[in-house]
Amino acid sequence: MNGIMVLGTASDTGKSFIVTAICRLLANEGYKAAPFKSQNMSNNSYVTLDGKEIGRAQGIQAEAAKTEATQWMNPILLKPRSDMHSEVVLFGKAIKTYSGRDYRDSFYDQGIDAILFSLKKLDELYDVIVMEGAGSPVEMNLKQRELVNMKVAELADVPALLVADIDRGGVFASIVGTIDLLPESEKKRVKGLIINKFRGDIGLFEDGKAWLEQRTGIPVLGVLPYIDGHRIEGEDSLSLSDRFSASVKDGLDIAVVKLPFLSNYTDIEPFLYEEDVSVRWISEPGRLGEPDAVIIPGTKSTIHDLLFLRKSGLDKAINAYERRGGRIVGICGGYQIMGETLIDPDGTDTGKSGSEEKGLAIIPGHTTFLERKLTVRTKGRLFTDESVFLEGYEIHLGMTSISAPHYTPFLRLEDGRVDGFSCENGRIIGTYLHHVFHNDFWRNEWLNKIRKDKQLPLLAAVDVGNVKNKSYDELADSIKPHLDWVQLKEIIFQWRSPA
Known part of the structure; x- marks a missing residue:
């Protein structure tokens, strides 16, 4: 299987955004690419052509990859119904509402089977799978039975990227802390670091890049600029204030x-x-x-x-x-x-x-x-x-x-x-x-x-579909100059598991 797992040091580091960009970059080069998130927690959903419900982010990423979204791209969707309970949507259909503890205790084996089945389906249909993790891969209280980060990279046997958000501060501690908490077998999978949401002169981060590479032994594949007003749909409500605060206009x-x-x-x-x-x-x-x-x-x-x-x-x-x-x-x-x-x-x-x-x-x-x-x-x-x-x-x-x-x-x-x-x-x-x-x-x-x-003056209709499609290309074009795209493709297509 050709693929890459995009992990984050925390929530809202830009994983969904980067997966979307990679999907469009691959599609523009003629690859049949598919997004994949094994387990998504979001009330922001997407309905496939055959009436299956998946995470909205995977629907958007499928659009960026120029393909039709399917339930295999997000086999498990958790939709919070209260602070303690979530509805579980499996292969696009709601099956049961679980408490967090009941889900963790009773669903794990069923979840693993669903992930393996979906990966097999996608591997049969696509050249490359761009996978997305959730939150942090080192939530130590949850790690033993997690269904979305390094366990999935292991099941798919793909390398991983680690994304950190420099805009929120603490980027060195978040990267080094995440790497140090990974067991040795998982560290070997992390083949690249990406610094996201950098403001100002990226050249000023050269010393920081060198320090990270020396400290972790992992190359920094990109220092991506903070892209304001990119108009790519967010995965969840964490991005609401950022996205809509920029929309203040007269009228x-x-x-x-x-x-x-x-x-x-x-x-x-x-x-x-x-x-x-x-x-x-x-x-x-x-x-x-x-x-x-x-x-x-x-x-x-x-x-x-x-x-x-x-x-x-x-x-x-x-x-x-x-x-x-x-x-x-x-x-x-x-x-x-x-x-x-x-x-x-x-x-x-x-x-x-x-x-x-x-x-x-x-x-x-x-x-x-x-x-x-x-x-x-x-x-x-x-x-x-x-x-x-x-x-x-x-x-x-x-x-x-x-x-x-x-x-x-x-x-x-x-x-x-x-x-x-x-x-x-x-x-x-x-x-x-x-x-x-x-x-x-x-x-x-x-x-x-x-x-x-x-x-006020009447205006003509805006073709949102056309503008959105252009936005995917603009996103890919804005990121590619700041990304070692050649090395990233080598990691994806030349990976061989250390095992």
């Missing part, structure tokens, strides 16, 4: 509710490509202000996040904003929260059977949480204008019924169902369609209504 002000169990925040990503749209993430009522629109995004734990809104007072602030004529869109869990009642008879949302809560009552909707999750790619047409075609995906346990005798659904779906709710010419919208704002024409129409209300 439209959109407030997005930052829910504790926020999921699929990439639904908001297209606004980064709009020249006059600023996005603010809010988690307290005093920060709401008077935005041009409020978006309540998806959540992995709808009732828990509804209770958060109530405890923080954001529920009252949002209701008052709506009564003043504010524009609100709820996506998936956000749509459910906007309804009148939420009922969890079997505890599939809360873990407690029989839970029932009152929603914001902005929409006359009633949601009941079921035992089986719907995960599907979805296409449909705007109910009020069937010339407008939209596509995205659904991931939800709840089913929502509308109690109003005469109402306007948001979409008429290709499979015959209707989706969501819309009223007052789209001032209030609720939908289960993730990626609704990735539909360029509809997003542009929605934004131009707001621009018209504010007497």
Whole structure:
């Protein structure tokens, strides 16, 4: 198997970012490359063409590799539902909710089998596999039964890179400490170091590079610059503040509710490509202000996040904003929260059977949480204008019924169902369609209504797919000059295990 494992000294060092860049660099040279992360913990997911749910980062990395995402690229996805419990998605399908201890004690052998099966599938289909670790490979309390770092490099028998974030400080200690904590057999796998997020004159790090190489015996293959505003989707909410803080612009002000169990925040990503749209993430009522629109995004734990809104007072602030004529869109869990009642008879949302809560009552909707999750790619047409075609995906346990005798659904779906709710010419919208704002024409129409209300110039639609594809090339082009690409390819294709 040809491949490379990209490890980090900690979370958010840029592993996903670097794997994405390597996938595009390989694809641009004609290699069939596939991303792989054995176990991902994220509520930010991606639905494959055949309706399987994987980590969003691996879906994006597959796009960068110019290939179609499959469940083999992320066989195990953990979706946190509380501080203590996560839903386990195996080969793209939810199987069970575990506590952290139960998962560690009972799932390990099943996880190993899933990883081996997925690696075999990918090895049959691709020239090279670009693997991503998680957190640190030397979490000593977890290392004996880990399923995502050095154990996976061993199963695949591939070399590894170690990435450190110099922007947060302590880069020498984090690298040396990580290497020193690895057992000798694992140290031999680490064939390169990458320093990420360097600001300023990279030439000033030459002494640091020499010191690291002398101290560890491992070459520094790259000192990568801090790339601001790169527009590559992040893996999880750790990157939210960095990515959207750079999007402050004159024009439209959109407030997005930052829910504790926020999921699929990439639904908001297209606004980064709009020249006059600023996005603010809010988690307290005093920060709401008077935005041009409020978006309540998806959540992995709808009732828990509804209770958060109530405890923080954001529920009252949002209701008052709506009564003043504010524009609100709820996506998936956000749509459910906007309804009148939420009922969890079997505890599939809360873990407690029989839970029932009152929603914001902005929409006359009633949601009941079921035992089986719907995960599907979805296409449909705007109910009020069937010339407008939209596509995205659904991931939800709840089913929502509308109690109003005469109402306007948001979409008429290709499979015959209707989706969501819309009223007052789209001032209030609720939908289960993730990626609704990735539909360029509809997003542009929605934004131009707001621009018209504010007497701002109307703008043409932005082709986000085309811009994203160019962004992958720009990422690869910006990193390659700072990376010893020839040596990295030699490590990938000439590796032979010391064993």
